[in-house]
Amino acid sequence: MNLPASQSVAQLPYSGLRLKRTSPIRDQADWDDICRTHPDAKVIPVWQGKSLISGWNGGEEDASIDQPLTMKTVETSSVADAELVLLGVDDESPMLAADLSHWSQADANALTQDARFVDLRKVGAALDTQEAALLSYARGMVHWHQTHRHCGRCGAATLNERGGMLRRCPETSCSGQAFPRIDPAVIVLVVDDSLHPDGVPRCLLGRAAGWPKGVYSTLAGFVEPGETLEETVAREVREESGIGIRDVRYQASQPWPFPSSLMIGFHATARTLDIARHDQELEDARWFSARDLRDAGTWGEDKTLCLPRQDSIARYLVERWLEQQA
Numbered sequence: 001m002n003l004p005a006s007q008s009v010a011q012l013p014y015s016g017l018r019l020k021r022t023s024p025i026r027d028q029a030d031w032d033d034i035c036r037t038h039p040d041a042k043v044i045p046v047w048q049g050k051s052l053i054s055g056w057n058g059g060e061e062d063a064s065i066d067q068p069l070t071m072k073t074v075e076t077s078s079v080a081d082a083e084l085v086l087l088g089v090d091d092e093s094p095m096l097a098a099d100l101s102h103w104s105q106a107d108a109n110a111l112t113q114d115a116r117f118v119d120l121r122k123v124g125a126a127l128d129t130q131e132a133a134l135l136s137y138a139r140g141m142v143h144w145h146q147t148h149r150h151c152g153r154c155g156a157a158t159l160n161e162r163g164g165m166l167r168r169c170p171e172t173s174c175s176g177q178a179f180p181r182i183d184p185a186v187i188v189l190v191v192d193d194s195l196h197p198d199g200v201p202r203c204l205l206g207r208a209a210g211w212p213k214g215v216y217s218t219l220a221g222f223v224e225p226g227e228t229l230e231e232t233v234a235r236e237v238r239e240e241s242g243i244g245i246r247d248v249r250y251q252a253s254q255p256w257p258f259p260s261s262l263m264i265g266f267h268a269t270a271r272t273l274d275i276a277r278h279d280q281e282l283e284d285a286r287w288f289s290a291r292d293l294r295d296a297g298t299w300g301e302d303k304t305l306c307l308p309r310q311d312s313i314a315r316y317l318v319e320r321w322l323e324q325q326a
């Protein structure tokens with residue numbers, strides 16, 4: 001991503017969606033019928049977490065892209081048995097998401113001739129930013145519905161209301177309500193502020209087992225009840241690297257619907273340099289100079305050091321720091 005250094009509010013992949021989320025349709029008891037019979041309604045199908053994309057000729061592990069990638073929508077008549085979510089309105093026309101996860105793979109593949117279901121993580125960086133943001137939103141909403149089909153209090157099957165922005169328990173003795181949820185997570189690039197003996201600034205990156213060869217990324221973790229964001233940053237850095245920090249500085253945030261996170265990104269300054277991992281989340285953590293990182297490859301390349309995914313806030317945090325280095 002290429003962002004001007006002076007830009008104070010970053011526009012990261014999967015964000016910046018220009019869609020009117022509010023609509024009077026949500027307040028109608030028959031919102032589902034209104035949407036299904038609307039002549040201009042568009043449906044974004046989601047099948048087992050995957051998005052419908054044209055132009056993708058790769059297999060599950062193959063990232064081959066030989067023409068522009070675009071998201072595909074379908075008509076409501078083709079998803080008659082699917083639960084809908086009203087994402088918003090585009091010029092007063094409903095933009096919907098439909099969960100087709102109960103369909104067989106053959107049925108899902110037969111939905112259109114010229115598109116297939118692909119994991120958004122494989123194609124997000126190659127999509128138009130609005131399409132990537134829309135698919136991200138659809139994926140996140142469908143995942144939330146899938147995981148809230150039953151009331152968390154009494155176990156009764158819940159009802160899909162307010163255009164998919166509420167799941168309500170029908171038991172009058174319970175009246176449980178659930179609203180779409182996200183999981184806040186912090187992600188941080190720790191810099192050493194020239195503490196190293198040679199005076200060369202370095203930043204702290206870690207590597208988890210199972211990542212592609214050579215990939216090191218920023219440290220991250222979920223916010224726990226009772227914590228501020230700054231406290232989470234300090235705890236995660238301490239647990240994953242043993243490093244003490246100060247000056248936690250907000251940089252940007254990013255919706256990350258894999259499956260339901262909001263990534264809240266920071267830079268922080270190290271107080272100590274000695275790395276000692278206290279949990280098993282990472283298999284390695286190291287200090288890297290700007291020179292190390294400028295010579296690095298990117299996620300998936302066959303190099304000894306690779307940067308985080310192009311579409312991630314981790315990458316943005318690293319690139320922002322690199323811009324600040326002479």
Ligand SMILES: [Zn+2]
Pocket residue numbers: 151152153154155156169170171174175176
């Ligand atoms: Zn209930």
